[in-house]
Amino acid sequence: MxxxxxxxxxxxxxxxxxxxxxxxxxxxxxxxxxxxxxxxxxxxxxxxxxxxxxxxxxxxxxxxxxxxxxxxxxxxxxxxxxxxxxxxxxxxxxxxxxxxxxxxxxxxxxxxxxxxxxxxxxxxxxxxxxxxxxxxxHTMYHKEDLPFPIRDIPNSFATFKKKIERESQVRAVSPTVEKMVVPAHLESTDLPTLVELGFSESEIAEVSEKSLIGGEQHGLENLETVLADDYKSFHDFTLLSPYMATGALSPILIYHKLHAAMTPKNKKRLERRTARLFWRDYYRFMLKKYPNVYFKAFGHLAVVPEWLEIKPNNSTNNIDWKSGNTGEEFIDQAVHILKKTGNLPSEARTVLALYIIQETSADWLETASFFEEHLLDYNPATTYGNLSHIAGVGTSPKDNLSTIHWRDLMNKNYPKGLEYEFATHS
Structure with missing residues (x-):
């Protein structure tokens, strides 16, 4: 036999x-x-x-x-x-x-x-x-379909995006698996509990406001919500990104759904969401081009960036930013929302990260580590790649943000405050 x-x-x-x-x-x-x-x-x-x-x-x-x-x-x-x-x-x-x-x-x-x-x-x-x-x-564009080998990927995000849009295509969605065969006497297993994963009973008791439920079906439902013409929330991409991080949603499926749903009315909004997918691909491919680059204090730079050389050493080092007790209303709200829900709008993440880097003694790697702990949508390439650009050591120089002051960005994106935006978009 x-x-x-x-x-x-x-x-x-x-x-x-x-x-x-x-x-x-x-x-x-x-x-x-x-x-x-x-x-x-x-x-x-x-x-x-x-x-x-x-x-x-x-x-x-x-x-x-x-x-x-x-x-x-x-x-x-x-x-x-x-x-x-x-x-x-x-x-x-x-x-x-x-x-x-x-x-x-x-x-x-x-x-x-x-x-x-x-x-x-x-x-x-x-x-x-x-x-x-x-x-x-894990990417929208397959590595084998890129118009250049990994070692020749343009550092410039704009060049990267323009070239692959012009010269490559996103593959079709693979068929959904509908049947499988496992061994007749496959051993039985259970999932570990939060306690077995190392969390205390007091920590578990405080978990009450996580904004999203995990799983493929919830991810697919959120995708349909985001695609609706009447959906206006600034949370639209961050309704999807946690599901991509666990692989419960395919970026290829999201791409094709976004394009199929585009109308003159929603085109600009959905194109912004598609751009986020391009950034996600870019970070992953650049981490392949420059191994571990997004986990190095100076990135791929040969010299210490100027902003690191002049970082102040003063009393602000004692700011209790991890607990959301900085005295800055927007920053404290952002920290509390992040720690309660595991989510935060993209622009608010940038404001918070800039504040931590510019106003406290924490370097950008510690800042990224804080986001790693709390974000539902954490993945190594995207989280650390994004933070490296906020800090000024990212691989796409024109997209580095370290020269922007956190307060200026806050006033531009949230003129009435973070709580107002949450109230009006809920």
């Missing part, structure tokens, strides 16, 4: 049934598929700034997303094995137990993520001689 081909799919930030290349290929090429998700303890520790790598709001959003994906897979006769532990220990164990032929996963670009992939790849080969197959995804 011929041995069945078994493929394990290691999910990370690709938790959806629609437009999911690795799941689709696994279902098409394997007789049996084993979907796996690992809650890696490395993402639930403190970093060098004393911030959490994953705050409680994003942890809850992630749990919701994984639970929804598990239910969706069960709905097509599949399942999702979930574990709390290190992938380089869990996946090789499963490879041996289920006689896996191959492991699929999406390639990442940030250093921590690529190092974890390397650990898994090495452990798999050493224990079972099983290959880890890397897929390229």
């Amino acid at each position: 011929e041995k069945k081909k078994v493929i394990l799919v290691w999910f990370r930030n690709d938790l959806r049934l629609h437009d999911n290349e690795i799941l689709l290929e696994a279902v098409q090429k394997a007789d049996v598929v084993i979907p796996v998700y690992c809650f890696d303890p490395r993402y639930f520790t403190l970093n060098k700034f004393g911030n959490k790598n994953t705050g409680i709001l994003r942890a809850q959003f992630l749990l919701e997303t994984v639970a929804a994906f598990k239910a969706d897979l069960q709905g097509i006769q599949g399942d999702l094995l979930t574990y709390l532990g290190y992938p380089e220990e869990i996946i090789p164990r499963l490879a041996t137990k289920y006689e896996i032929d191959e492991v699929y996963h999406h390639r990442e670009v940030a250093q921590r993520e690529t190092q974890i992939s390397e650990k898994v790849e090495s452990a798999l080969w050493q224990t079972s001689r099983v290959n880890l197959k890397h897929f390229i995804g």
